[in-house]
Every structure is written in C-alpha cells, then in structure tokens.
Amino acid sequence: MTGAEAAAEAMRQIEPGVVPVYPITPQTPIVENFALAQAVGKVKTEIITAESEHSVMSAAIGAAAAGTRTMTATSSAGLALMYEILGVASGMRLPIVMNVANRAISAPLNIHCDHSDTIGVRDSGWIQIFCETAQEVYDSTVLAVKLAEHAEVLLPVMVNQDGFITSHLLENTEILPDAAVKSFVGDYRYPYSLFSQDKAVTLGALMLPDSLFETKVAQAEAMQKAGEVYGKVAGELEKITQRKQPKFELFQVDKNTEAVIVTMSSAAGTAKAVAKRLAKKGQKVGVIKIKLFRPFPREELAAVLQNLPDRQAGITKVAVLDRAFSFGSGPALYSEIVQTLHQAKANNNVQSYIFGIGGRDLREVDVKQVYSELLGNNLSQETKYLNLNQ
C-alpha cells in the first residue's frame, strides 16, 4: 500500500472518536481513505469536515479535551495555517496524533516534498517522527497514539512521511490484525474531560508571569520524558510486529566507518542503497537515519558518535542532508548534529548539504558525490546543494 493508505489503515484500526479533516495535497488520500472506511461503516468515527486547517486543529482540541481519541492529517500550507493552534494543543497537553505528508511551503507554489512545513513548526511543542517507508508510517501511527497518551507524556505527535515519494508510492506493508492494534492502543487515556460533572475542570485558563514559566518548564520536561517513553512503547510494539522502531537507525556505522551520511525520511533509503553498494566495493561508508526528531535523541546519538574514530585515528567525516532551509543559518538537522557532536566532545568534521527542495530528486549520483567529497576531504563551512542546476 501507499504511505497515505498505510496511515489511513492505521487510523481505521485505531478508530478514533473524532477526526476533523480538511483536504490538502499530498495528504488528501489519507483522509479520503479514512472517510471511505467510515462511509461503508467500518468505523464509527465522527468526521468533522471543517472549513480550514485552523478549524481542524481547533476541533481536534475540543474533541481531545472533551474526552475522545482524536486524529487528523495535513500538509504544507495546512500545517502552516494550524500554527497558532498547534501551540494550544501542545500547551494544553492534548494527545492528538496527526499524520503529515511533507510538502514545500509557498511561495512559489509547489506541491512536492520537502520538509519546510514540519521543520517550520519544529518548536511548536509537538513530538515529531519522520518515516522512511509506508511500513514505518503504519507502525509509527500506531505507536504515536500510545506515546501521546502516556501519563508522563501527554503531548501531541506528528507522524511525517515524504509527500508523494512515500504518500503515493506502493510498497509492501505488513498490517497487524485489527484486534492487535485495538488492544495495543487501549482506551483513550487523557485524564480529564470537559464533560465530566463529577470532576469538573477548567482547561486553557489564563496564566500570567507568575506561573506560565513553570508550566512551560513542565512541558519541556514532558517532552524530554517522551524520548524515554518512546523507547518503552517501541519495545512493546516490537513484540507484536517483530519490527524494530528505533529513534535512529545505524546502517554500516561502526568504528571503521570513514564517512557517514545523516538524514531523515525517504532519502535515508536512497543513501542506504548507495552505501550498501559502495561497501561491497570496500568503501567504509554508512548512514544514520534520524527517525525521532523531537524530542531529539541527543544523549543516545552522542554515545554513538563518541565511538566514531577521532581525528588521530583517521576521522569519520559526517555529512548532514537536510530537506529544508533555515534561511540565514545552518539547517535544522545539521544544527542538531553539530550540537550532538559538541556534547559528545567529538571533533568530527561536518558538512551540511541541502537537497530535495520542492520535490527535486535525490539521485544515487548525488549520494555518491557526498561520500566522495567526504572521503576526499573536500569539505567547507558553507552548506552545499545537491542536484542543483547551475
């Protein structure tokens, strides 16, 4: 199935109480497929067709606070329009799960994949998972529900897939039995309800300089905790899927690796295919795929990077491939990796690359170019661009 179908199938099995929707390419097949399941009576979910994404997220907040599991999906401009309400969802600690098919932010108008939408809302307080394949989309969507609703987390989750590349391409995907998913996610576990008369609550009240700071610190701590809980929930899911759900994946990375590419989502697949082929020719190259971007698994990754060869022993060079700009500074994933290396007190040389903007292909030759530039010590402090017409 496609990545969009995988997301919709997971949603069908989870059967949330409310799904507010607004169509936007390339996310549309997610809500289309889910709406079809609802139309033929496979789920009893209340679908709210809102008039904009701002309303979608507002409705999602109302539903989640009222006491029912709530999911939705969006892309690009839709996510941007939600921006105000994304902060409300995370600030109110409502465990909403949203699939995002990543697409470029306008202007100029473009419907194809890059990560400028999700990276643009990086600091909105949502957990962010980036998926390489339809299988990962399916697994992560199921996982996200349990992670979001965990008593020590209570934060919304974005499950990201590459627009069109993952959302519209067919892949073999293993689906769990409905009962297995239902028992894995269990009942909705948000501890309060707007409709409870016995335990009446006020949600989203005013907070002034004397108390907002502490509340935000608690939110930041919950986000850190989410990293730990992710590991636990991933372990539980692995037991029923037999598939690992790591925060990041190491591919051919060990003490002998001379050049490593760090990237996210579908590009990691291309990078791994090239790295595998180069390894057969004797090159010591690897890939680190970051799956959990928020909270960023800095401690665990630092432990790995610490063990890479240092400058004296024949340094491992690191290339970070970002699919979004951070105009005026280094891109987002690059910044994370530089921070992580700093924490690991590692001295590796890091080269920043940007690729795939507006759906531009990342070709095998581009990945080969990265490895040859790393191995040839052809590095610079500036961000380089891959497959750019010059």
Next chain:
Amino acid sequence: MYFATIAYLMKVKILPGGVITDGGNSISNKTGLWASRHAEVDQSKCIKCHTCVAFCPEGCIDIESDGKNVKVNADFCKGCMVCAVECPASAITMKVK
C-alpha cells in the same frame, strides 16, 4: 497582596497544561493586585442608590449588612472607574494605592 498570590501558587501543584481541577480558586487569586488605584466611596455624598453595585464589572462592590452602605473590595477592584463615572452623586473617587 502580590505575595499572597505567590504564596497561593506555591501551595498549588500546577497540573499538565495548567488544568484547574478545584473550584472557587478565583477567591484566592486576588486580581486587584494589577490595579494602580482603586475606587473609594465617600459615605457622606453616597445616596445609597447601589448603581455602582450593578455596574461594577468585577462584582466587587458589596452592600453592607445595613442594606444601605456600599464597600469596595480592594482585593478585586481593578480601578476601571466605571463606578466613579456612573455614580449619580459623584461619591466615588479613585484612590492611588
């Protein structure tokens, strides 16, 4: 008054997202601390019409037990001056704290 609010907040555990589960806490949260001045009634000019009681947006002007005199609760008066403007006897003035 400000310290009373801080002391109250230190006693209260802030729940995730600032959820409030107990009722009646607006009594403890003395919102009048924002004000730089509050209303004061000159009882000698006051004609006991209770117009101010009806107009006060905070509901913080109380009728005393004699059923005639009014008293401003400075813990909650924000100093908006609505009462002073509406008083037909011009008996209310704003007192700087």
